[in-house]
Amino acid sequence: MRSRSQALWLLHLAVFLWGFTGIFGKLIQQGTLHLVYMRTIIAAAGLALAAWWMGRSLSWRTPKLGIYLLTGLIIAAHWITFYGAIKISTASIAAACLSTSTVFTALLEPFWFKRRIRAYEVVLGIIVVAALLLIFGLESGHRLGIAVGVLSALLSAWFNIINAVLVRQDDAVRISFYEIASVAAAMGLGLLILGDLPPPLWELPTSDIVYHLLLGLVCTSFAFVAGIVVMRQLSPFTVMLTVNLEPVYTILIALLIWGDEERMRTGSYIGIALILACLFANGWFQRRRTSAELAEPDPLGRG
Numbered sequence: 001m002r003s004r005s006q007a008l009w010l011l012h013l014a015v016f017l018w019g020f021t022g023i024f025g026k027l028i029q030q031g032t033l034h035l036v037y038m039r040t041i042i043a044a045a046g047l048a049l050a051a052w053w054m055g056r057s058l059s060w061r062t063p064k065l066g067i068y069l070l071t072g073l074i075i076a077a078h079w080i081t082f083y084g085a086i087k088i089s090t091a092s093i094a095a096a097c098l099s100t101s102t103v104f105t106a107l108l109e110p111f112w113f114k115r116r117i118r119a120y121e122v123v124l125g126i127i128v129v130a131a132l133l134l135i136f137g138l139e140s141g142h143r144l145g146i147a148v149g150v151l152s153a154l155l156s157a158w159f160n161i162i163n164a165v166l167v168r169q170d171d172a173v174r175i176s177f178y179e180i181a182s183v184a185a186a187m188g189l190g191l192l193i194l195g196d197l198p199p200p201l202w203e204l205p206t207s208d209i210v211y212h213l214l215l216g217l218v219c220t221s222f223a224f225v226a227g228i229v230v231m232r233q234l235s236p237f238t239v240m241l242t243v244n245l246e247p248v249y250t251i252l253i254a255l256l257i258w259g260d261e262e263r264m265r266t267g268s269y270i271g272i273a274l275i276l277a278c279l280f281a282n283g284w285f286q287r288r289r290t291s292a293e294l295a296e297p298d299p300l301g302r303g
Contacts, residue, residue, distance in 0.1 A: 003233070004233045004234065006233075007229075007230040007232070007233035007234050008230075008234070008242075010226050010229065010230055011226070011227070011230045011234065011239060011242050012242065012245070013223075013226065014222075014223040014224075014226040014227045014230075015242055015243055015245050015246050015249070016245075016249055017218060017219045017222070017223040018219060018223055018227075018243070018246045018249075019095070019245070019246050019247075019248075019249025019250045019253060020214070020215075020219055020249075020250075020253065021082075021215060021219050021220075021246075021250075022082075022086055022091040022092075022094055022095045022250045022254070023091055023250060023253050023254060023257065024211045024212075024214060024215040024219065025082075025083045025086045025087075025091065025094075025215075026086055026090075026091045026254075027207070027211050028208050028211050028212065028215070029205065029208055030198060030204075030208065031087070032080060032083045032084045032087055033080065033187065033190070033191060033196070034191075034196075034198040035083055036076065036079045036080055036083060036183070036187055037184065037187040037188060037191060037198060038198060038201065038212050038216070039079070039212065039215050039216050039220055040076075040079075040180050040181075040183040040184035040187060040216075040220075041184050041188075041216070042201070042212060042213060042215075042216025042217060042220070042221075043180050043184075043216045043217070043220035043221045043224065044177060044180045044181045044184050045216075046216060046217040046220070046221035046222075047173060047176055047177040047180060047221050047225070048177060050173065050221060050222075050225075051173050051174070051177060054173065056171055056173045056174065057171070057174065058173075058174055058177055058178075059174075060178070062170060062174070064166060064169065064170060065178060067162070067166065068166070068175060068178035068179050068182065069178060069179075069182040070182075071159050071162050071163070071166075071179050071182075072178065072179040072180065072181070072182025072183045072186065073182065073183075073186055074155055074158055074159040074162070075155075075159050075179055075180070075182075075183050076182075076183040076186050076187060077155050078152050078155035078156050078159060079183070081148050081149070081151050081152035081155065082094055082098075082149070082152040082156075084148050084152075085097060085145045085146075085148040085149035085152060086145075088144055088145045088148065089142040089144070089145025089146070089149070090142070090145070090254070091250055091254045092247065092250060092251045092254050093142050093145050093146060093149060094145065094148075094149045094152070095246055095247035095250035095251065096132055096149075096247035096250075096251065097132065097145075097146055097148075097149025097150050097152065097153055097247075098149070098152065098153045098156060098243060098244070098246060098247060099128045099129070099131065099132045099153070099244045099247060099275060100128070100129055100132060100150050100153040100154075101153035101154070101156045101157040101160075101243065101244075102124065102125040102128045102129075102157075102237070102241050102244060102278075103122075103125035103126065103128065103129055104153060104154045104157035104158070105121075105125075105157040105160070105161065105236055105237050105241075106118075106121040106122050106124075106125045106237055107122075107125075108157055108158065108161055109161055109164075109235070109236050109237055112161050112162075112164075112165060113164075113165075120281075120282075120285050121237050121282075124241065124278045124281060124282055127274055127277075127278055128241075128244060128274070128275055128278055130274070131270075131271035131272070131274035131275050131278075132271065133271075134267055134270060134271040134274070156243075157236075159179075160227075160231075160236055160239060161236045163175065163179075163227075163228050163231060164231040164235070164236040164239075166228075167228050167229070167231045167232055168232065172225050172228040172229045173225055175228060176221075176224050176225045176228060180220070180221075180224065227239065237282070238282060241278060241279055241282045242279060244275045244278070244279065245275070245276075245279065247272075247275075248272050248275065248276070251272070
């Protein structure tokens with residue numbers, strides 16, 4: 001990834017693909033734990049194949065291996081809560097709750113990168129939360145789903161910030177493989193202990209097989225690596241703010257598939273517009289800050 005503009009294009013493609021994760025989560029007939037386990041098994045296999053095809057090493061000989069595996073556990077908790085929110089509410093609500101990850105990132109990132117909290121990041125994050133509240137108006141029938149979705153957003157912000165640090169020290173494909181393999185191993189062990197391992201992929205209904213392959217290979221293997229690679233050029237806050245387009249895509253796709261079941265009030269679409277406005281505002285602030293840094297004179301007088 002050689003430029004910031006290329007990173008932004010790749011990030012938007014990844015976010016568009018992530019917009020389908022909630023859709024597939026609702027379409028697949030399996031329960032939450034089985035769904036996450038199958039997704040990660042397929043994704044890990046896809047990453048191993050991609051690494052072989054690209055000639056990338058997946059050697060476990062790295063001092064960061066333990067961090068990759070622990071980060072995978074955070075990702076597992078994120079996916080379990082995300083799909084859990086879908087099962088107990090709607091795909092639109094679960095996806096839109098991820099918007100709160102912006103606030104969590106604005107508060108957590110400065111501690112990881114040893115910098116001051118930027119006022120505009122906090123303001124934009126608060127606006128996103130306000131937009132989320134506007135979209136769903138604290139609907140009493142979905143309060144549990146909203147709570148679980150917000151927890152999923154916190155976990156998402158946490159592991160994305162960790163990956164922003166890790167990608168500066170190792171290859172994105174290797175990081176992704178071990179993190180997702182860690183999720184698969186943890187889920188598999190847990191389901192084995194519970195005596196509730198799912199049937200093999202080929203024994204599932206044809207529709208579930210297709211949805212699982214799309215979810216695991218396209219929306220996870222490819223999009224997950226892309227989401228890490230772009231962090232070499234983009235800050236975690238910019239990544240998380242852009243991820244707020246995911247619920248927009250999910251809501252639009254859900255409306256096309258399920259119609260009235262996912263339809264929202266007029267004020268909800270105003271909330272979506274606020275999220276988009278925050279994305280544009282963040283880009284403007286980022287460019288302005290970068291231009292100001294480039295315009296600063298060199299204290300040593302170098303040209």
